[in-house]
Amino acid sequence: MNTITHDTLAEMLRGAAAEIRENHEWLSRLDSVGGDGDHGTTMVRAMARMEEALASSVSGKIHTLLNDVGWAILGVDGGATGPLLGMFFVSMASAAEGLEELGAGNVAALFEAGLTGVRAQTKAQPGDKTLIDALVPAVEALRAAAEPGADILEALHLAAEAAEAGAKLTSTMQARFGRARNIKEQSIGTQDPGATSMSLLFRGFKKGLESHA
């Protein structure tokens, strides 16, 4: 698959929602080690809002779709997750202005913009045990795979693998952001919930795309 249309993108997003919903208990469990145990619930709420936005976003434009999704997620009262994930999609939307379909390069550029949007909100760096640790390798993998005409499904597959590896690696890290920083060394040994949900989102994007293919 070399290009993604508005409808394919919507499928990808639906795939992400399904993936989160399947794993939300795990996410909350991870969050209850150093945080307040609500990450699964918050992500499920965010996904529900996203699906509402997918259902009601009728412009057919990629930019609008992503922007509606982003604002819907921003509207979730979800602690850290709402603003970060919301700005992720809102920033992707800005990069998608005018695009009718996305090639592999566009896909990488959009996700890069999303990463930039997230990083504008937080000082968290790679290694600080946050969603950044899943997002950065995923975006790098997308960029690396973004030859012109490259297979997007394959690129997303690599991104999902990289995100998962990144998320797993956070279990060796000590939390320096979010609530979990309060437990200091005790955060070592458990994956970061935000990084984990980010890797699930990528796996869901891939599955969504697969199902559409």
Place this chain on the structure above:
Amino acid sequence: MNTITHDTLAEMLRGAAAEIRENHEWLSRLDSVGGDGDHGTTMVRAMARMEEALASSVSGKIHTLLNDVGWAILGVDGGATGPLLGMFFVSMASAAEGLEELGAGNVAALFEAGLTGVRAQTKAQPGDKTLIDALVPAVEALRAAAEPGADILEALHLAAEAAEAGAKLTSTMQARFGRARNIKEQSIGTQDPGATSMSLLFRGFKKGLESHA
């Protein structure tokens, strides 16, 4: 023993204090069935105040001794017990005005006055499961034994037996006064704490007198 002096009376009161102290846990346990479980504690506090009054009451007069003890007990923040027991002794004191020593008839008259003083404070009748149910038979026993020249120790022995029987009988009654009235039928089967402590007081009076004899 045909007469009681100021010092003998003080010994009787000390005997009562000792008896309560030995049984205070039982009293609290009884009170925790239908009340707030503090009757033993309150009685111990009242007895401590009484002993302080005994130590500092130096007039040598029976009236003053009883009055000091009564006011000391009134001064205890002890829920129902303080006012009832305090007025018991204060009323005994009034009846002792001018008396240097007490014959069996005086003893009966004093306790009768004490009973009257208690009954002025409450509408509780015999059968209502209160200290009245121990006090009334004790006072009746004292009056019955109060022949001129009768042995006061023997009279107090009979009073203590009557009080104990009265207290035991309260376990067949349903509480109609005090906190225990809230549990209605469920109060049946347990002795009333106030009746029990009243019977312990009489046993203590007798023991105190015995020790002095």
Place this chain on the structure above:
Amino acid sequence: MAMKKLINNPDNLAKELLEGFVLANSRKVALVRSDLVVRAKAKAQGKVALVTLGGSGHEPALSGFVGEGMLDISVPGEIFAAPGPPRVLEALRLAKRDAGILFIVLNHAGDVLSANVATGLAEKEGIKLRRVLTHEDMSGGPRGESDDRRGLSGCLPVIKVAGAAAEKGYSLEECATVAERMEAGMSTLAVAVSGATHPCTGDVIAEIPEGMMVVGMGQHGEAGGGTQPLKTADETAEIMLTALLDDIQAKPGEELFVMLNGVGSTTLMELYLVLRRVKQLLEARGITLARSLVGEFLTVQEMGGFQMCVGRLDAELKALWDAPCESPAWTAK
């Protein structure tokens, strides 16, 4: 489970907490004789004084109701135990005035006995007073059998309106009339969802079985029937309000106040849910929720649950309810 309380020697508990209470509220209250709580600024002698007594361990009650527009003196007792008559007598002597004293007594055996003895002695000394007994706990027995109904948190509305009346210069008779009208029109019902420990003995006060709640418990958690499975906020509100409206025989068109008094660990959050439902239910019956009061006023340590107190308001009582006051537990401009 063992008691988890931050206390020192239990024998000094009542005394120490009183010291801290006065420190925390030094602009509103002060101590006399180290054991009577009075206003920081005394009320004019020409006005009726309000005095009450009661055990400690129910903070902010009752000393938290001392202040402008409310009580003049509170006589705090030991933990859960009424103060003895001599101290109550001292308070009455302190409040003595030609205008007279409105002496508010909650119906509990110890409080009433202590008040009785003190009243007898005070009257012999020529102290002018009128006693008002609060006994609005509907779980105590049928309406009218006043001896069997205890005084719960309903003392607060009574103190509020009578205090405001005194401040406005009402006579002793008039203050008593206001207090008695308020009292006669109200009823309180308590629900407990979890127990507490006695801060001095560590004993369990009211053990509530897992998954259950008890409707109709008194101030110290004495047993009292009404054990049932824990309900939702809406259902609990309905059970309690229905019983209370029935008890005071509220009719459509009437104006009522509703007070929700958290007794310990039940959150304001929960009480707000209950109030929300109460308002809906009253509306459905054509009754106006004229005033409401939600908070922790008369607590029972860390017990879970609350008391719902409902009562009639007329124009005068509403005006007195709204009058300014300044006490630790209730300040209004």
Place this chain on the structure above:
Amino acid sequence: MAMKKLINNPDNLAKELLEGFVLANSRKVALVRSDLVVRAKAKAQGKVALVTLGGSGHEPALSGFVGEGMLDISVPGEIFAAPGPPRVLEALRLAKRDAGILFIVLNHAGDVLSANVATGLAEKEGIKLRRVLTHEDMSGGPRGESDDRRGLSGCLPVIKVAGAAAEKGYSLEECATVAERMEAGMSTLAVAVSGATHPCTGDVIAEIPEGMMVVGMGQHGEAGGGTQPLKTADETAEIMLTALLDDIQAKPGEELFVMLNGVGSTTLMELYLVLRRVKQLLEARGITLARSLVGEFLTVQEMGGFQMCVGRLDAELKALWDAPCESPAWTAK
């Protein structure tokens, strides 16, 4: 043990409690858009507006601080979760005025992120605002590393003095200076003695072992060290006060306020004992307890424990502390 809370559908909890909250305090606050808490009587447009945001489940915080002399608008979130940026932006639009908005944000990841996004958007719309971050939880890390210190109940004194300043007509810059001075001079430490349950999930928040207490826990009971055997009130007061005085480097001759914020099931009784000891310890160090505040202001459901917040007062801050206010959680004449 299973949760024992009187609630309805957990999904509607935040919304329903907000309804009840406004009902219970209808003379002081009102709702706009059904989800923003504003004053019943709006402040004059010429004065600086105060806005804050924060999760629900901490009642009376933060919406309980809305009222004359305190906040203008609070944006309540879901239970324990900050409101999303769009609603915060709405609040800033609503408060928009030439005098400007003092935007008070408690340092928690979600609150800060949401405030950041909203602030960025608001500034693009030409809304004039100054943000003040409260981050006085000393258990978060060394002083100066502001990112690591969370905002606990210390937001209340900050809101109080900044709110009074705004009411007096201070400029935005001046209000911010007052708020920042108050914030910079304070420090908070929490102790937990028993845990709580999350009202939506029923999950245990902070399990405290039998016989133990934890000093240095955050607002939602996230773990944070300091587990030790349960101490007396006096000992606990000393442990906490010593750490706090050390943190703010208090010196003899200084004037401090001490706020004791009960977080749930810890009684006023216990807090009064602690205050009593705090006063003695301060006196021994030659420090004046200039103001104190004891109550439940920012709670964590039925958790047992409290937060001690200590801070410097100067003449101006004292005057602002004493200024009249009228909010659900704090009314002063």
